[in-house]
Amino acid sequence: MKRPPKENEEAAGLMTRRGVVLGGSMVGFMGLLALRMRQMQVTEAEDYRLLAEENRINVRLIPPSRGIIYDRFGIPIAQNAQNYRIVIVREEAGNVEAAIAKVRQLVDLDDSDVERALKEIYRRSPFVPITVADQLAWEDIAEVAINAPALPGITPDVGLSREYPLGADFAHIVGYVGPVSDYDLSKLEDPDPLLQIPKFQIGKIGVETKLEGDLRGRAGSRRIEVNAGGRVMRELSRDDYTPGNDLQLTIDHGLQNYAQARLANESAGSVVIDVETGDLLAMASAPSFDPNMFVRGISSKNYNALRENKYKPLFNKTVQGLYPPGSTFKMLTGLAALRGGVISPEERVYCPGHMSLGGRRFHCWKRGGHGWMNFDDAITQSCDVYFYEAAHRLGVDKLAELSREFGLGQRHDLPMSAVRAGIIPDTKWKAQVRGERWNPGETLNTSIGQGDVLASPLQLAVMTARLASGRAVKPRLVKSVNGIEVPIEDAPRIDVPTSLMNMARKAMFNVSNGRRGTARRSRIVAEGMEMAGKTGTSQVRNITKAERARGVFRNDQLPWERRDHGLFVAFAPYDKPKYAIATIVEHGGGGSSAAAPPSRDILLYALYGDVPPLEAYPKEQRERIKVQHEEMELRPRLKPEKKASRA
C-alpha cells in the first residue's frame, strides 16, 4: 500500500491543522469551564456559602426554666416538676406497634394518646423521637427503665412541667399555666419564638399570666448540624437560657390554707391585709379548684362540673366579685358627714324605724327604730336612719369623694386576673353612665352601702386597713422579684382628723366588743388582740309581699340564691392595728352570723401566725372552736428549705 509522498505530506499537514483547531476548541471549552467555576466559587461564593449553611445548620430553642413562685416565707407555691415521658424512636424500635404493645403491658396508656403518637410517628422521619405518653408517675418510668433492654427504641425521658404543690389554696391568686394555644398566639403580640414550641407552657390566669414577662425567662439556643435527612449530627454551639425570675408573694401560705379551709363550705371570699405595708397575707376564695388539673389538661367532664357548680369555684370572689358593701360602708358615710361638718360627733338623730323623703319611706333594718342615736351608737347598732340623715345633709358627691380616698370605686393594681374597680356612684357618674339626674333618694341607699355601690372584698380590706392606719396604704402582692424587694409605696395620711378616725375605730371596737354590738359574739378575748369590726348584710332581693303572706320572714327560709350576702370588715389588735380583714359570704345571711365568725378566726390565725389557742376565744365558744379546728383539714405550716433549689 504505497502512497505518493505528496499525499502523505498533505495528510499530515491537514491533520496538524485540524489538530490545532481541535486543541484550540478544547482549551476554549476548558476556559469556559474555568470561568464558570470562577463565577460560582469566587463571584457568587458568598451566596452559595449561605445556602450551604442554611442546609446544614438548624437552630433549636432551649426552653428556659420558669421562675418559681414562693410565699412570703419562701414556701414554693408554683414550681417546676420533672415531667416523666415515654419517647419512641421508630428506626430503633423496628415494629412500632409491637413496641408500644409491650409498653402497654407495663404502663397504663391512654388509647387516644397512643393513636395520636402512632400518627405522628409515621408522619415524621424515622429518627425523630416521639412522645407516646407524658405526665407519668415515677413508678411507671422506673418500670420502663428496668425493662429497657427488652424495649428497643423506647426511652424514658424527663422534662419540666409546672406544678402547684399547695393545690387549690393558690388557684385564684397564682392561677395556672397551660400549653400555648392558637388563640393565645393570635391574641398575644409576642414575637418570642418560645411560643412556637409545641406544648410550651404559658400563664393562663392569675399571677402566672400577669407576670408572664418575669416568669418566662429567655430562651437559650442550640445551633446544630443536620444532614440531608434532617438527622442531628452534632451540636455546633450552645447559648444557655436565662431562667425566669423567681417571685415571692406577700401571702402567708399557712394563713391562706387556714382561710380557704375555714370558708370551705361556703361560697365566700376573704382578704387579709397588713394595715401598715399593704401586704396581702391571704386572699381566699372558696370554693377553689386544683390548678394542677389545668396544667395536665382538664377533662371536659371535670371542667363542666366546675362551671356548673352554683358556688362558682372558678370565680375569684376576692377581686372579681363585686357586692354591695351594705353596713360595712357606714364608717365612710359617718366620717364624710363629720368631716363635712354637717353633723357633730355628739349630735343625736332620732330613728323611728324609717325616714321619709320625697314621698317615699326608707326603712331602718330595725322596724321599731333605734331611738336617739349619736355616731358611736349608730355604728355599733348599725342604725340606717342616722346615716340616711347624715348623707342627706352632706350630699352624695362628698361621700363619694371620701369613699375614693379609702380606695373604693378604683382599681387596685395587682397582678391578678379580672381585678375590678367596683362602683361609687355620684351625680357625675349617674349623668355619665345612665344619662340621668341624681335622685336624692339614691343618696340614702348609697349611705348604707346599697343602691349602686359595689365593692370587692379586696377593696373593703384596703378600706379597713386605711381606717385602721389612717394612711392610704396600697395593697401589695409581690414581695420580691429574684430576691430584690419590691419597695412599699409611700402611704400618705388620709385627710380626716385623727380624732374623727379614732371615733370611728372606737365605734368599730364597740361593734365587736360592746354590749349592744352586732358582732359581739365574734369577739377576741386575748388581751392586746381585741378586734374592731363592722358587720354588713347586703340584700340580694327584698322579701316579697307574697312571701311575707306565706309567713316567710327570715332569710334562712328563702332558697339559697336569694338569701342576703353576709359581710364583715375588721382590724386587730384594736389599740395597735396590724391586720385588717374583709370577708363576704355569698347568700350566707347576716354579716354577724355568716361573715364575722370566720373573719375573727382568720384574723386570730394571722395574729398568732398559726392556729390560734382556744384562750383567744370567748369561754362559751371554746368547745365548739376546738371541734371546728379538729374538723378543718389543715396542712401543717411548712418550713422553707435552706436553699431554694431550681428543679
Added chain:
Amino acid sequence: MSYLEYKIQTVPTGARKILHANWALILLLAAVCSVGFLMLTSVAGGDPSRWAEPQMKRFALGLVVMMILGMVPIWFWRSISGLAYLGSLGLLLLVELFGTVGMGAQRWIDLGFMRLQPSELMKIALVMVLAAYYDWLPLAKVSKPQWVIPPVLLMLVPTALVLKQPDLGTAILLVAGGAIVMFCAGVSWWYFIAVAASGGALIYGVFASRGTDWQLLKDYQFRRIDTFLDPSTDPLGAGYHITQSKIALGSGGWTGKGFMQGTQSRLNFLPEKHTDFIFTTLAEEFGFVGGFSLLCLYGLIIFFCIVSAMGNRDRFGALLTLGVAATLFLFFAVNMSMVMGLAPVVGVPLPLVSYGGSAMLVLLAAFGLVQSAHIHRPRSR
C-alpha cells in the same frame, strides 16, 4: 507513511521501549488518579478501605495493562482494530440480550474480579476502527459522501445499542468521539456544519411543537428539560441534585473548606458523591484552586497527546492518539458541565477520578495504545 514503510531500525526494540515511553503522560495520569484516591477517601469519611483502596488496586492493574499494551507494536493494534470493534459490538449485543440491569441502566458482564461494561470498551474500539479506516482511505476520498457513510454507520450502530440501554451519556460520548476522529481525519467542514444546523433545527422544532397537536415529546419529558434549564423550579424534586451540587461547588470559594470538611458532601446533601458528583466534593473541599488544578492536569494530558499526535507521521497512531484524547476530554467536559449546571445530568463519570472499575481500566488501556503509538512512531533520520 504506513507502517510497511517504516525503517524498523529506527524504532526502539526490547526493554529500550520503556525509555521511549511518554513518561510525562504516565505521570499526569498517575497524578489525576491520585486526586481520585484522595477524594474517594474523603467521601468515605476518611476510610480509604471503602472506595480508595479498591480503586488503587485497579489503578495498579491498569498501569500494568497500559505498559504491556504500550510495548506491543502499533501495527498490531492497527491490524486488530476491526476485530476489536466487532468483538465489542458482539459483547454489546450480548448484554443487550442477556445482560444484567444495575446502577440505573448500565449493563455489564461480570468477570469475577470486576464488572466490564461493553459500552466502555466500545468507546475505544470505535476510535480504533475509525483511525484504521482513515489510515486506509486515501486522502482524496475522505470527504466523498460514499466514503463518509461507512464511518457514520460504524458510529451509529453501537450508539443505537447503547441508547437502547438507555445510556444517554455514553451515546453522546460515542457520537462526539467518532465525530472528532472524523474531523481530525480531514472530513469536510460542511458535513459538520450541516449536522449542527439540522440538529439545531430539530431542537427548535421540538420546542416549537410544545403545546400543539403534533407535540414531539411527552409532557413529562418537557418538564425534565424545564428542570434542567432552571433547577430552582423544582428544588426538592428533580432539580434537587443539581441545586445541591451547585451549592456545594459555589460554597467552596477560593480555597475550599478543607479536606473532609465539605459540609455538603459529608452531610449527604450531595448525590452520587463517589461517582458522578465527585468533582463537586473536590471543588467544595479544595475550592477554585483545587478544581482548576484538576482541570489543568486534564489539559496537560490532552496537550501531551496532541503534541505526540502531531509529531507522529503514522496516520493511524496519530488519529488514535487524538481520538483517545478526545474521549478523555469529552468525559470530563460533560461531567464538569453537568455538576456545574451547564448540562443536564446524563450520568457520565469524571474520568480516572470517579469510583468505577471498567471506566478506569478501559481508559488506562486506551492510553496504553497511545503509548504504543508514541513508542513506535516512525522517526526520521
